Structures are given as C-alpha cells and as structure tokens.
Amino acid sequence: MTKLTIPMLATLTTLALTSGVALAGSEDVVVDDAWARASIGVNRPGAAYMTIRNTGDEAVTLTGISTPLAMMPEIHESKTNAEGVSSMAPAGEITIAPGEAAELAPGGLHAMLMQLQQPMTEGDSFPLTLSFSDGGDVTVDVPILGIAARGPEG
Amino acid sequence: MRRRTALGYGATALGAMGLTLFVGWWRVDGPGAPEAVASLPIPLTEMDFRLTDHEGQPVGPETLVGRPTMVFFGFTFCPDVCPTTLSDISGWLDALGEDAGQMNVVFITVDPDRDTVEAMAEYVGYFHPAIRGWTGAQDQIARAAEGFRASYERVPTDGGDYTMTHTASVFLFDAAGGFVSMIDYHEPREFAVPKIRRALEEETEGAT
Numbered sequence A: 001m002t003k004l005t006i007p008m009l010a011t012l013t014t015l016a017l018t019s020g021v022a023l024a025g026s027e028d029v030v031v032d033d034a035w036a037r038a039s040i041g042v043n044r045p046g047a048a049y050m051t052i053r054n055t056g057d058e059a060v061t062l063t064g065i066s067t068p069l070a071m072m073p074e075i076h077e078s079k080t081n082a083e084g085v086s087s088m089a090p091a092g093e094i095t096i097a098p099g100e101a102a103e104l105a106p107g108g109l110h111a112m113l114m115q116l117q118q119p120m121t122e123g124d125s126f127p128l129t130l131s132f133s134d135g136g137d138v139t140v141d142v143p144i145l146g147i148a149a150r151g152p153e154g
Numbered sequence B: 001m002r003r004r005t006a007l008g009y010g011a012t013a014l015g016a017m018g019l020t021l022f023v024g025w026w027r028v029d030g031p032g033a034p035e036a037v038a039s040l041p042i043p044l045t046e047m048d049f050r051l052t053d054h055e056g057q058p059v060g061p062e063t064l065v066g067r068p069t070m071v072f073f074g075f076t077f078c079p080d081v082c083p084t085t086l087s088d089i090s091g092w093l094d095a096l097g098e099d100a101g102q103m104n105v106v107f108i109t110v111d112p113d114r115d116t117v118e119a120m121a122e123y124v125g126y127f128h129p130a131i132r133g134w135t136g137a138q139d140q141i142a143r144a145a146e147g148f149r150a151s152y153e154r155v156p157t158d159g160g161d162y163t164m165t166h167t168a169s170v171f172l173f174d175a176a177g178g179f180v181s182m183i184d185y186h187e188p189r190e191f192a193v194p195k196i197r198r199a200l201e202e203e204t205e206g207a208t
C-alpha cells in the first residue's frame, strides 16, 4: 500500500462506485476443499485445511482468520528440517498472486485453531472467516472429518 | 554359503536400490558425514529405558525385540504433523494387510506432562489398532530419544501455552532389534511400504 498510483486509485474509485465497497481483490477469492479434523475435547488445538485461490488479476493478501469455534485462530506453517525435526510457527501474512493459490495442507500451512470453545465433532461443520488486506472477508463452511482423516475426502 | 548366491541377486538389487535412495537422501537431506553416523539409532538391544504403554503395562526396548518394529515420536496436542503421521502409518499398515499384525508399532510421546496413560489410550484408539502409545517419566523419555537419536524441545506459544518440536521420522528395526531404515516425514507410500516390508523380511531371513 506504499505506492498508490493514480490508475490504482481510479480502479478503487470505480469499484467503490460499482459495488459500494472499496475492495481490491478479495471478491475474486475462491476457497475449495476445506476440511478439518475432529478434536478430542477442547484442550488440544484443532487444524483446518483448504485451497485459497485468487481468480482475479490483482494480488491478494490474507491477513488473518476468525471463527466462533476458537478464541485464537491463526495461520501456521509446519516445517521439517534436514535433521527430520518438525516445528510449527505463525505464518504471518500470505500474499497470493493473480491466478495462484495458497494450499493449506497437512505438514505445511494450516489454520491452527487454538482455545477451542467447543469440541470439533465429526459430521459437524463450522464457519471460518478469512480477512484480506483490502478489507474484504471470505467466510467458508468447514466440514469436520474424523481424527484420522488425510484429506478433504476423509 | 551356497544358498546365499540365489538370494544374493535379490540382495544386490535391493542393495543398489537402497544405495540409490541413500545417495539421494544424502545429497538432499544428509546432514554431513560425521553427524550422519552419530544420528543413526543404536540397536534396541543396547537401549535402556522404562516406560508405560497405553494399557498401563511396563515396557522397554526389550519389549520390542523378537518382532520387527516401527517407532516414532510425537505428542497428542500436536494438531498437524502427528495426526498426519499417525494417519500415514495407519494407511501403510492397511496396505500391509495381515503382515501388519507381525509388527510392533509404537508412538512415544515427547510431552509426558500432558500425555498421561489415559490420554495416550484415548488418542491411539482413533488410529490403526496395531499402534501402541508409550509415555513415562521425563528422564526415561529423554533416554529413549537418546537411543533413537531423536530430538525434541518444548517451545512456548503466544497464549501462555507450549508446543513441542520433535523428530518426525519413523524408525524401522528388524526382529533382532537392529536398525533397518528410516521413513522421513511425508515420504510417499510407494517408498514407505517397501521399507517396512524390508524390516519384516529381515525377520524371516534371520529365522531360517
């Protein structure tokens, strides 16, 4: 946002006029194959996965997530180093180039759901809201699969 | 010695395949010569630790000798890597079919403060029935990890909680307790299942 050019401002103005809200990109975000694992109770953190696609022609930046299911949801990344040691840390903001996708999948990026407000029960689903730097939100319904699920198909 | 000739071809082929994989691993992930030697698990027969399985039975490395063994480290508060490894292992065991019943499959926690016997019992119950969960005193877990050359560390998180970093590889031993190979995290099933079969076959060869 440091270099707001005149054409960009013009685009923003046009968008503001046409849609009533000044969004730049997030309305072109499509989320596929969302799923989460069931939890045992509420003490352990949960994890959710999905593919976040940017179908527009401007980059979009995912800045945060929220859900009524967890007090502290955060995008994390798991990494395994050359010695085979796995660790996990907040991933920060994620920018998705036009036509590209961010893959949240086991062993890599994941929506970490800390401080669960209720157990995640297989067969249920919950809403997860993705917030983008243009002020737009995308809410997806995430189906909860079994604890031993390996992908969106179970 | 004569019978070995026929077996020799297979062994050579396997050896060549193993060597190729090894060279690949060495180039890509190998931590370097001196450390790599030190990072291989010692034989189960040389390890010494006392833990408790998820049914409350006392266990140790000697529990595993006599059958091929698969061991990995993790913790049940792990939301991503550990359930994925447990699901992968469950999938490999399904692929092995009846042969899976001839193996020891053990998940050792690196977080015994939260992973009590009861917690382990509940957790492993969601995965393949062959998987056993072991926990115990901190110093015994440390001794076990030392034998497997596994490492782990407690890391504080934002909410005043903590998480664990840990070795995510799966270790394979033959029935005599000798280290056979390692399955790295997220290794495709095409590589993992043959590696497990190799650990199973060393048992049969040793028995004849």
Ligand SMILES: [Cu+2]
Pocket: A076, A077, A088, A089, A110, A112, B079, B080
């Ligand atoms: Cu995480």
